[in-house]
Amino acid sequence: MLFQLFGAFFRIGLFTFGGGYSMLPMLEAEVVKKHAWATTDELLDYFALGQCMPGLIAANVAVLIGYRQKKLKGAFFSMLGVVLPSLIIITLIAAALKNFAHLPLVQHAFRGIRAAVAALIFGAFIKLFKANVLSALKPAQGKIEKGIKRHLQLFLPPALCLCAFILITFSPISPVYIVLGAAFLGLFFLRGCEI
Amino acid sequence: MSDILLLCWEFFKIGLFAIGGGMATIPFLAKVAQSHPEWYTLEMLADMVAVSESTPGPIGVNMATYAGFLVGGVLGAVLATLALVLPSFILASLVASGLSRYKENSHVLSAFNGIRPAVTGLIGAAFYAVFKIAVFPDGALNILSLALFFLVLLVSMLKKTQKLHVALYIALAALMGIALKL
Numbered sequence: 001m002l003f004q005l006f007g008a009f010f011r012i013g014l015f016t017f018g019g020g021y022s023m024l025p026m027l028e029a030e031v032v033k034k035h036a037w038a039t040t041d042e043l044l045d046y047f048a049l050g051q052c053m054p055g056l057i058a059a060n061v062a063v064l065i066g067y068r069q070k071k072l073k074g075a076f077f078s079m080l081g082v083v084l085p086s087l088i089i090i091t092l093i094a095a096a097l098k099n100f101a102h103l104p105l106v107q108h109a110f111r112g113i114r115a116a117v118a119a120l121i122f123g124a125f126i127k128l129f130k131a132n133v134l135s136a137l138k139p140a141q142g143k144i145e146k147g148i149k150r151h152l153q154l155f156l157p158p159a160l161c162l163c164a165f166i167l168i169t170f171s172p173i174s175p176v177y178i179v180l181g182a183a184f185l186g187l188f189f190l191r192g193c194e195i
Numbered sequence: 196m197s198d199i200l201l202l203c204w205e206f207f208k209i210g211l212f213a214i215g216g217g218m219a220t221i222p223f224l225a226k227v228a229q230s231h232p233e234w235y236t237l238e239m240l241a242d243m244v245a246v247s248e249s250t251p252g253p254i255g256v257n258m259a260t261y262a263g264f265l266v267g268g269v270l271g272a273v274l275a276t277l278a279l280v281l282p283s284f285i286l287a288s289l290v291a292s293g294l295s296r297y298k299e300n301s302h303v304l305s306a307f308n309g310i311r312p313a314v315t316g317l318i319g320a321a322f323y324a325v326f327k328i329a330v331f332p333d334g335a336l337n338i339l340s341l342a343l344f345f346l347v348l349l350v351s352m353l354k355k356t357q358k359l360h361v362a363l364y365i366a367l368a369a370l371m372g373i374a375l376k377l
Binding site for chain 2: 049075076118121161
């Protein structure tokens with residue numbers, strides 16, 4: 001059983017490109033169809049839970065499912081399975097690149113790649129901005145608060161986004177404190193609003 | 196050795212606070228690059244993102260393995276990766292054992308209402324840091340890099356290209372970089 005958990009999550013790690021939602025089809029194939037460790041609905045619950053907890057989504061989901069099957073041992077082997085493909089593949093690539101990094105050809109290639117990476121991160125930022133900041137500006141579904149609370153719900157999310165950007169760009173403060181501060185502000189001022 | 200212990204501590208913090216997927220680890224890794232320039236530079240971080248996006252495995256894990264390897268070789272790679280997932284192991288086990296009905300907890304939901312916009316801002320800042328080193332490579336504006344940036348941005352936002360894999364963009368950008376001698 002432990003070996004099955006390890007093997008299933010090893011394959012999930014190996015065939016997940018990117019992260020986040022891209023691992024769902026592979027999770028469903030292994031966890032629901034092949035091993036019946038959970039139903040599709042349960043899997044989606046684990047996934048949603050893994051997204052809104054501290055920690056990497058892939059590791060969270062592996063631990064949640066592994067623990068449900070075989071307690072701490074199951075959690076450990078699932079987690080090991082999901083990180084092992086990365087460990088092997090990336091170590092090999094990083095070691096190879098180290099030997100070729102000084103070649104002019106490789107340097108030109110990486111200067112091109114960096115421009116593409118900047119564009120891809122910008123794309124991710126735009127997606128998150130729409131989902132987490134712009135959506136807060138629309139009236140929430142369900143009950144709409146009045147007065148000061150409504151104003152906080154409208155303006156606090158964009159303000160948090162802007163403050164996080166400015167603080168991280170222009171001060172040496174660690175992102176850890178920004179996440180903690182935002183969590184506290186959310187706890188006190190963004191209670192019960194659907195963003 | 197103390198470098199590797201420090202590295203583990205940094206990655207444990209990243210595992211605990213980088214909430215919302217692999218991209219969320221970038222602002223943390225960028226801060227580490229600034230406070231420990233002897234470990235890796237912002238340029239190397241951009242290369243790490245490219246490799247992590249276009250190889251198998253979750254991005255966050257790939258990034259940790261790569262950064263760990265740069266700092267401490269194979270041992271560094273293994274320890275950084277384990278340190279990164281240790282918070283998941285502890286917290287997700289607690290949640291799975293049913294100590295708290297985490298998801299329905301209204302405190303958790305309201306905290307995340309604050310965390311999500313802040314993480315968006317953090318990723319915006321990570322973009323700005325990478326954009327600067329990509330488009331101002333030697334401290335001066337490189338028009339060709341800027342053009343390549345806009346080209347990739349425009350193409351990747353088209354409806355028809357949504358199903359294309361990120362690795363394709365990275366491979367094409369590498370070829371463009373070689374062809375243009377960036």
